[in-house]
Amino acid sequence: MSTAGAASTVKERADLALNDEFLRKAVKFTTERLRNGKKQASAEHGNWDDWRERGRQIRLHTIAHLDYYLNLFANQARANGVHVHFAETSAEAVKLSLEIAQRKQAKSVVKSKSMVTEELHLNHELESIGVEAIETDLGEYIIQLAGETPSHIIIPAIHKNRYQVADLLSQEAGETLAPDTSVLAGFVRKKLREKFLEADIGMTGCNFAIAETGSMVLFENEGNARMVTTVPKTQITLMGMERIIPSWADLEVMATLLPRSATGQKLTVYMSGITGPRREEDSDGPDEMHIIIVDNGRSLQLGDPEFQELLNCIRCGACLNACPVYRHIGGHAYGGTYSGPIGAVLTPALNKNVAEWDDIANASSLCGACYEACPVKIPLHEMLIYLRRRKLERGHGDAAESLGMKGFAAVMGNSKRYAGIVKLGKLGQKLIVRDGGIRLKLGPLKGWNTYRVTPSLPKKSFRDQWGTLEQELRHGLQELDPAARSRMEAIVRDRDSKGGSGHG
Amino acid sequence: MAKQAGSHEEWLEQLAEESKRKQEAFMNGIAGKLGHPRMTSAPEHPFRGAPDFWEAFEWPLEERIDRFEDNFKAAGGHVARLLDMEAAKRFIAEKAEVLSAKYVIRQNQPELNELGLEEALAGSGAEVRVWNGEAEENWRARAAESDFGVVVADYAVAYTGSVTVLSSKDKGRSVSLLPTALFVLIPLERLKTRLGEVLRNFDAAGREQLPAGIHFISGPSRSADIENDLTIGVHGPGVVYALLIG
Numbered sequence: 158m159s160t161a162g163a164a165s166t167v168k169e170r171a172d173l174a175l176n177d178e179f180l181r182k183a184v185k186f187t188t189e190r191l192r193n194g195k196k197q198a199s200a201e202h203g204n205w206d207d208w209r210e211r212g213r214q215i216r217l218h219t220i221a222h223l224d225y226y227l228n229l230f231a232n233q234a235r236a237n238g239v240h241v242h243f244a245e246t247s248a249e250a251v252k253l254s255l256e257i258a259q260r261k262q263a264k265s266v267v268k269s270k271s272m273v274t275e276e277l278h279l280n281h282e283l284e285s286i287g288v289e290a291i292e293t294d295l296g297e298y299i300i301q302l303a304g305e306t307p308s309h310i311i312i313p314a315i316h317k318n319r320y321q322v323a324d325l326l327s328q329e330a331g332e333t334l335a336p337d338t339s340v341l342a343g344f345v346r347k348k349l350r351e352k353f354l355e356a357d358i359g360m361t362g363c364n365f366a367i368a369e370t371g372s373m374v375l376f377e378n379e380g381n382a383r384m385v386t387t388v389p390k391t392q393i394t395l396m397g398m399e400r401i402i403p404s405w406a407d408l409e410v411m412a413t414l415l416p417r418s419a420t421g422q423k424l425t426v427y428m429s430g431i432t433g434p435r436r437e438e439d440s441d442g443p444d445e446m447h448i449i450i451v452d453n454g455r456s457l458q459l460g461d462p463e464f465q466e467l468l469n470c471i472r473c474g475a476c477l478n479a480c481p482v483y484r485h486i487g488g489h490a491y492g493g494t495y496s497g498p499i500g501a502v503l504t505p506a507l508n509k510n511v512a513e514w515d516d517i518a519n520a521s522s523l524c525g526a527c528y529e530a531c532p533v534k535i536p537l538h539e540m541l542i543y544l545r546r547r548k549l550e551r552g553h554g555d556a557a558e559s560l561g562m563k564g565f566a567a568v569m570g571n572s573k574r575y576a577g578i579v580k581l582g583k584l585g586q587k588l589i590v591r592d593g594g595i596r597l598k599l600g601p602l603k604g605w606n607t608y609r610v611t612p613s614l615p616k617k618s619f620r621d622q623w624g625t626l627e628q629e630l631r632h633g634l635q636e637l638d639p640a641a642r643s644r645m646e647a648i649v650r651d652r653d654s655k656g657g658s659g660h661g
Numbered sequence: 662m663a664k665q666a667g668s669h670e671e672w673l674e675q676l677a678e679e680s681k682r683k684q685e686a687f688m689n690g691i692a693g694k695l696g697h698p699r700m701t702s703a704p705e706h707p708f709r710g711a712p713d714f715w716e717a718f719e720w721p722l723e724e725r726i727d728r729f730e731d732n733f734k735a736a737g738g739h740v741a742r743l744l745d746m747e748a749a750k751r752f753i754a755e756k757a758e759v760l761s762a763k764y765v766i767r768q769n770q771p772e773l774n775e776l777g778l779e780e781a782l783a784g785s786g787a788e789v790r791v792w793n794g795e796a797e798e799n800w801r802a803r804a805a806e807s808d809f810g811v812v813v814a815d816y817a818v819a820y821t822g823s824v825t826v827l828s829s830k831d832k833g834r835s836v837s838l839l840p841t842a843l844f845v846l847i848p849l850e851r852l853k854t855r856l857g858e859v860l861r862n863f864d865a866a867g868r869e870q871l872p873a874g875i876h877f878i879s880g881p882s883r884s885a886d887i888e889n890d891l892t893i894g895v896h897g898p899g900v901v902y903a904l905l906i907g
């Protein structure tokens with residue numbers, strides 16, 4: 158990744174992010190805003206869990222029968238006059254895209270947001286054959302001018318402030334633009350209008366593909382995806398092979414879940430269903446339309462009980478906004494195309510190189526907030542554990558940690574040995590305890606104590622007190638403290654008078 | 662030139678052959694990984710569409726109108742309820758006057774053909790063009806230079822505050838996209854409660870009957886990409902009027 162620079166581990170990249178005060182604040186603010194928007198929108202809509210369950214069932218069903226639905230989609234799209242292509246690898250997808258651009262003698266390609274093209278590094282490839290690739294989503298355009306990659310799946314330029322944006326756009330304009338959002342957006346509108354009208358090819362991603370009619374569906378707010386699919390003579394759509402849903406009826410469920418989960422909107426400003434190139438008598442829309450169906454590691458998840466559900470993802474970004482780790486370190490720290498909890502699982506899964514990406518799986522506190530936020534209920538927190546386990550099984554574990562775990566097993570498996578060790582520890586820690594904690598960053602405590610303080614062993618352990626505790630438990634506490642009793646009685650009275658489920 | 666065009670066709674043909682071969686391998690691979698033989702007939706899909714409780718949900722007309730208005734306004738759009746098409750014509754003419762619109766482009770729809778917008782706007786000096794009126798015109802450029810686009814909605818949805826426009830020879834996708842301001846006329850009988858009431862029509866129509874472009878529009882073009890600051894009119898129309906008629 159170009160933005161990762163020399164930093165090669167999540168920790169190094171996160172350190173870079175943590176040093177950037179603005180980034181940290183911007184990520185926190187944006188994710189809070191989106192997360193609250195989602196909470197409000199899902200609560201207002203009501204029966205949110207029923208909708209999530211329905212969304213999950215539709216995705217599960219489609220993926221479980223993907224050979225049928227994808228085949229149907231390809232045949233129907235072809236019947237609509239679309240040129241359908243299949244690419245097993247990113248290299249094949251790039252080759253096809255470049256070949257079309259060359260055949261069309263294209264000078265420029267206008268693009269609307271597509272995570273698949275980010276996977277393929279397609280902009281770079283197009284530039285290499287002398288074709289200008291222009292991102293037209295406002296945020297994507299900004300980071301393209303900065304030579305960076307998206308840091309958030311929904312708000313890609315989350316890490317730039319308006320002064321940085323004004324500097325970038327002023328260079329492009331050849332004059333100084335005020336750091337005012339409407340001035341900056343106005344410049345981009347004018348500039349990109351020209352680009353849309355002169356571009357030879359429009360390139361898009363695909364939110365959903367409807368198998369029964371061979372249609373592709375795009376969700377967006379700016380109108381740039383509509384531009385890209387309306388104005389240029391040739392349209393190329395890059396689509397992950399799992400984007401399929403069976404019918405337009407199923408689209409209602411996805412349209413209910415996706416915008417609410419992404420931004421808290423009831424629907425994005427534009428939702429477009431494109432069915433083939435322009436009809437012969439139409440005066441706009443592309444003359445020639447290509448859809449490239451991309452595998453690039455996706456099919457590796459099929460039939461894998463632990464990871465198949467990854468293909469249910471609808472790319473809403475809700476898990477990023479919910480994740481305490483993402484909110485702290487930002488998207489670039491993940492080092493792949495996809496960031497946050499979904500990126501932590503998807504990147505190694507698509508790349509099938511657990512060893513190389515192993516530290517991403519550790520960039521999570523396994524708190525389950527991602528699962529709670531997911532509109533199609535993907536158990537991401539469990540997948541992170543599976544990844545860590547696979548990493549260990551393939552011998553990519555931490556040698557010191559596994560030695561430690563073996564020692565732990567040996568000690569814990571025998572009560573006499575345990576008692577002896579604790580006694581030894583109580584004596585030994587006297588050398589290193591300061592303020593009731595151990596801050597030593599040497600030996601086995603190095604990793605842990607880099608960020609935390611190990612509590613010292615108490616003078617009287619739980620085990621030491623067990624005799625007394627057991628007595629109390631056996632015979633019960635004779636008398637409840639009167640103050641505590643009246644407090645608890647008050648709570649019970651209060652609960653009765655309020656009614657409700659009694660869990661509050 | 663003819664020879665070159667031929668070679669492009671040949672190349673596309675060649676790609677199509679390759680694609681069909683690959684499609685077989687692709688699908689066999691998927692079926693293999695899923696651990697079942699290739700599925701050639703439609704599987705039973707018990708969870709098709711929205712949950713059952715949702716399918717029965719419908720607002721009475723007055724509530725549909727109120728909810729549509731609330732939602733469309735919340736997204737930054739404008740709503741006016743007008744008695745008839747005559748009132749819609751006056752409304753657009755007034756706005757053209759106020760905003761000094763020079764070029765207006767409209768769809769070639771029967772309701773608009775009967776409206777007499779051309780005469781109504783003549784006074785303010787605005788020129789009205791009809792989409793796809795003359796074959797030789799560059800209609801995309803004409804739409805791009807227009808101040809107003811005027812369209813009649815095929816459907817509208819109260820629950821999400823959306824209008825739906827379908828493309829055809831007489832209904833350009835550019836007309837609802839490229840002008841600075843957009844006027845969408847919505848006959849009240851086309852206003853539904855749920856998104857699903859509109860979407861089901863596309864399943865019922867089937868592939869062969871679908872237009873190339875189906876667009877749901879829920880307010881003005883917007884972005885929050887710079888410092889989360891809401892900006893209106895980034896690429897599409899920044900001013901959108903939904904005119905409820907009837």
